[in-house]
Amino acid sequence: MMTPSNTSNYVWFGTRDRDSLGIYKRELASLAQVYRCLLDENAYTISEMFELAMTPKLSGFAGFQAPAYLMLLEAHYICRGFLPRQAIEPYFTRVLEAAHNIQDARFCAKITSRCNAMQHCWWELPNSELPFKIDDIVDSVNRICKNPASLEFAALHQVGEEYSLRTAGPNKLPLPDWLRRANTLETIAQIYQKSVVELQRFNSEQDWAIDIPLPSGTWVNVPDPGFVNLLTGRLSAEILVDCDLSDGERVRLIQALVPLASANPTVLDTVLSRLLLAARPNDGSILNALDVTVKRYLS
Secondary structure (H helix, E strand, O other): OOOOOOHHHHHHHOOOOOOHHHHHHHHHHHHHHHHHHHHOOOHHHHHHHHHHHHOOOOOOOHHHHHHHHHHHHHHHHHHHOOOOHHHHHHHHHHHHHHHHOOOOHHHHHHHHHHHHHHHHHOOOOOOOOOOOOOOOHHHHHHHHHHOOOOHHHOEEEEOOOOOOOOOOOOOOOOOOHHHHOOOOHHHHHHHHOOOHHHHHHHOOOOOOOOOOOOOOOOEEEEOOHHHHHHHHHHHHHHHHHOOOOOHHHHHHHHHHHHHHHOOOHHHHHHHHHHHHHHHOOOOHHHHHHHHHHHHHHHO
16 A cells, blocks of 8 residues: 555656645545446445545645645545545544645635635534535525625634644744734735725625624635635535436536636636536546556555
8 A cells, every 4th residue: 555655656646746745635536536436446445545645644835735635525525425524524624734834824814714614614514603505506506606706605714713723833934913813804804805895795794893893703704706616616526426416417517617616727627527427427448547547546
């Protein structure tokens, strides 16, 4: 079995790529999906792939690792059809660890807010204080395609966010006080470089004044097209898992997500790969080539 210490095995992923570890995780996740959806491979092989993908801990560019772990979680969900809380939580520990360790303060806050929204609103975890938003996947896809700028698809900033998984070190920049102390719509808008009017509109139900301090722990909706793009991957996973959908409905729904996914080439690749899984290609030569690729990982 390949381990992180077998450094020669990493050459295949492209050592010149700045996100080689992210590519490693995404390719294993993609191959696991193929094994489950097209080859109906045994669960042991698939579980081994996810164990392998989770073995290397945080390293390199943290901003790339957070979405890679989210994609890995989605793939695991597709392969299992259901994930209990104890299986989901380790992924979000890695996701948030990566987000909290991003060097640039604004980028750190942005990625953390996306991960917060994904964790608390788009994965059905017990004890979440926010409502789960995928009650009907067909309706969810229709809503995001009709109005992706809706506050329903906002990222989530938490007032008083501690970034508790951030590590200290000689090469790590400390997060500035203006980020940690932001507790009004006015100061939060400065973090995300949004207009106060826009932020107030996304939180209109609360009727907050722009300069009134908000209690620590308060969730603030943040408009973020990048989160909408990331969310298409989560929805495409749910489409593949929903047993009530026909193959034709799966294809149609994932196709509808493609324009929103196209803003980010990596997310687009993920959604298109799941479109292929929904369409269930049966070209024997392609499937044989994928089988050979998987054996290279597990040799």
